[in-house]
Amino acid sequence: MPSKYDAIIIGSGSNGIAAAIRLQEKGLQTAIFEQAATPGGATRTSELTLPGFKHDVGSAILPLGLASPFFRKLPLAQYGLEWVxxxxxxxxxxxxxxxxxxxxxxxxxxxxxxxxxxxxxxxxxxxxxxxxxxxxxxxxxxxxxxxxxxxxxxxxxxxxxxxxxxxxxxxxxxxxxxxxxxxxxxxxxxxxxxxxxxxxxxxxxxxxxxxPFPKGGAGNFTAALLEHYRSLGGELFLNNPVIDVRDLPNAYAYLFDLTPRQLLRIKGLNFNSLYRNRMENYKYxxxxxxxxxxxxxxxxxxxxxxxxxxxxxxxxxxxxxxxxxxxxxxxxxxxxxxxxxxxxxxxxxxxxxxxxxxxxxxxxxxxxxxxxxxxxxxxxxxxxxxxxxxxxxxxxxxxxxxxxxxDPNLIGGDINGGKQDITQLFTRPIVKLSPYSTPDPRAYICSSSTPPGGGVHGMCGFHAAEKALHDHFKELM
Ligand SMILES: Cc1cc2nc3c(=O)[nH]c(=O)nc-3n(C[C@H](O)[C@H](O)[C@H](O)COP(=O)(O)OP(=O)(O)OC[C@H]3O[C@@H](n4cnc5c(N)ncnc54)[C@H](O)[C@@H]3O)c2cc1C
Structure with missing residues (x-):
């Protein structure tokens, strides 16, 4: 594993992969660190009942995957994605x-x-x-x-x-x-x-x-995204739970596909107490x-x-x-x-x-x-x-x-990364000029706990990546 990347993404849900693709397609060297043995977060398919029966463990019908202004531009059909x-x-x-x-x-x-x-x-x-x-x-x-x-x-x-x-x-x-x-x-x-x-x-x-939904299972949507990401030179490390950011290779930017409660538990991040207090009040x-x-x-x-x-x-x-x-x-x-x-x-x-x-x-x-x-x-x-x-x-x-x-992001079974009421719909995780940035200039949040919220559209990841590009790699924008 190289000792330095341009950016590291923590979590391989659809938003984490979207952020990674966006940065990688701009010519940056990135890697995704995922705690689970299989990638995709809440977009995975598994034989949950009997052999040969493929079930979508989380998301199952993906209209936003097809409609997403970011995903719809990716050449996912080349990597086997077929919509039904x-x-x-x-x-x-x-x-x-x-x-x-x-x-x-x-x-x-x-x-x-x-x-x-x-x-x-x-x-x-x-x-x-x-x-x-x-x-x-x-x-x-x-x-x-x-x-x-x-x-x-x-x-x-x-x-x-x-x-x-x-x-x-x-x-x-x-x-x-x-x-x-x-x-x-x-x-x-x-x-x-x-x-x-x-x-x-x-x-x-x-x-x-x-x-529509992906032929063969929602996991095939994740698989096509990852194939595309790898074709751009991106790297994925499975079975790698991130507990302390100081254990990761150096990078200019760390993008967390996590909800606020999980982000606050990551060690080595420089968050002030005001930000911590506000994030602790985030509602699931x-x-x-x-x-x-x-x-x-x-x-x-x-x-x-x-x-x-x-x-x-x-x-x-x-x-x-x-x-x-x-x-x-x-x-x-x-x-x-x-x-x-x-x-x-x-x-x-x-x-x-x-x-x-x-x-x-x-x-x-x-x-x-x-x-x-x-x-x-x-x-x-x-x-x-x-x-x-x-x-x-x-x-x-x-x-x-x-x-x-x-999937540890499903806090108390919440599938949207936090309550989507009027107080948190457009201003998640907290009211802030850029909801994707944090007080630590290297750390960004790219999960569905940021706008536009839950669903397999990757737009939280896309916007977080744009913010990281703007802050650290302006010449690439
Ligand atoms: C039962 C269910 C049904 C759903 N149905 C639909 C649907 O039909 N259509 C739709 O559009 N959406 C649906 N959703 C919602 C959709 O799946 C989520 O909004 C989407 O997955 C959010 O993506 P994400 O990348 O933000 O997070 P996630 O997909 O949750 O990914 C987060 C990733 O981060 C990893 N992670 C967590 N902590 C760490 C750590 N410390 N270190 C490293 N990795 C870590 C997790 O293992 C996970 O892989 C459903 C969700 C569920 C659970």
Whole structure:
């Protein structure tokens, strides 16, 4: 191992790799140090249930991986990345066996919504036409937007709660439930200010890019990123937990793909007490309870739309989803929680042995919960897919503790690197001119605990790398 690099990245999650690629493509010599035996952080695939059944342990549906202004420019197809696009981006089943489907085609989606058709077209049509003007600003730190008018138009729609937005635009309960399905990805109560923003961004993304996933598993996305990184001359050291920065080779910049609590534990960094105190007050959000199944057949959803969807949002009424997302923040869980389901094998035969299938799901739970919620999750899926339980060959369950064991960034099961409420959405980890820099001029934070937050888009890593380039290698910018 050389005794000096230009920059060292600690952690090989999608943001760590994005930062490393950005620096390496500028001609710097970089290395990634990863504590785990396999790279990728929360973007890995593993046989969690039975031999031959490939499950995404963390992230599973990667629209932001395709839409990311940084990742979409990389030649990842050259390194084996193939995107799978189910016909339906996401579906939302109702108790009578019918469902709504979100297609890439905006008009086809709106056509299902009866008297809400025009309102849906108006809401998402304008966001879709402005998307290429606002995506860079949405996926970055707060600053002066490139297109202030378009950004302000988005901001006015995104600021209310999901409940307010749904009530304002839509008349039918079912359309509101459909919108709640994507807004609830926020892991916030749907009455919280700005909870609408998640539904707007994710649904506009579905109409622009669909909700695809990598053939063979999310781990193949990590593999393609790393192949590209290595082709540029980058180095990766696995099984290398970083405890003290002084044990690492010398470098001008150290970029940490860690959340604040972990960063504060790293020895040898020169942080003042004010910064430490502010970082200690960083808030983590709800956790998740995650399940994977090996199945004898695809999930037998009553609705064909659900059978054709990669993602299925389960929650059978507005009240049910509202209650589910509110209870978590009172340290409780409702008996009929909102469930996020993903199915890959109906569209990607490489995921399971011939004729067999896999499924993936999680619910939001109180941070740090160790309760087994597998029964309520399977009951909810059974309501949308009678006979589901009979198809189960094996199951894997991960509570918040298991998830943090799998990836130490998942503090208390929080999958977004910290709470994404209005106080931390654009100003994470603390309010600061550059959220990526720290008081130690060599140390940067590049994880999802910086803007734009959770998701496999690599933009936290990209912006942190830009800041390090600006500070130490201005001549390369
Ligand atoms: C169950 C689950 C489902 C999800 N579903 C989706 C989804 O469908 N779509 C989506 O876009 N996003 C999803 N996400 C969120 C997404 O995975 C994360 O937002 C993303 O992985 C964040 O990337 P990151 O690089 O910031 O951190 P991580 O991916 O968490 O990577 C951090 C890395 O740092 C390493 N590390 C930690 N401490 C040290 C140390 N001291 N020394 C060296 N290395 C260290 C870790 O081992 C890890 O490899 C999901 C996450 C989970 C857990």
């Amino acid at each position: 696009h189910p016909e339906v981006a996401y579906a939302h089943p109702f108790e009578d066996g019918t469902a709504y489907a979100c297609y890439k085609d905006l008009a086809r989606t709106a056509a299902q919504l009866g008297e809400d058709e025009q309102a849906y077209l108006k809401l998402f049509g304008s966001l879709l036409s402005d998307w290429s003007k606002i995506d860079n600003d949405l996926l970055g730190p707060i600053g002066i937007p490139d297109h202030p008018l378009a950004f302000m138009k988005f901001g006015l729609k995104a600021m209310p709660s999901a409940q307010m937005l749904a009530n304002h635009y839509f008349k039918n309960e079912r359309t509101k439930v459909f919108f709640y399905g994507s807004a609830a990805h926020s892991t916030l109560p749907l009455t919280n200010i700005a909870s609408a923003s998640f539904g707007l961004v994710l649904t506009t993304g579905a109409h622009k890019y669909n909700w 959000g709800a956790g998740v309870f995650k399940m994977d199944w090996a199945l004898s057949e695809p999930i037998p959803f009553s609705s064909e739309k659900c059978r054709k969807a990669g993602t299925i949002h389960i929650g059978f009424s507005k009240e049910e989803i509202e209650e589910s997302e509110k209870e978590i923040h009172k340290n409780n869980i409702s008996g009929t929680p909102y469930v996020l389901v993903a199915q890959h094998s109906p569209f990607d035969i490489t995921r399971a042995p011939e004729g067999k299938h896999t499924a993936w799901a999680y619910i939001h739970v109180p941070n740090g919960s160790t309760i087994d919620y597998s029964g309520v999750i399977e009951n909810q899926i059974e309501r949308a897919a009678p006979g589901f339980k009979d198809t189960i060959l094996a199951r894997s369950k991960m509570n918040t503790f298991d998830l943090q064991e799998f």
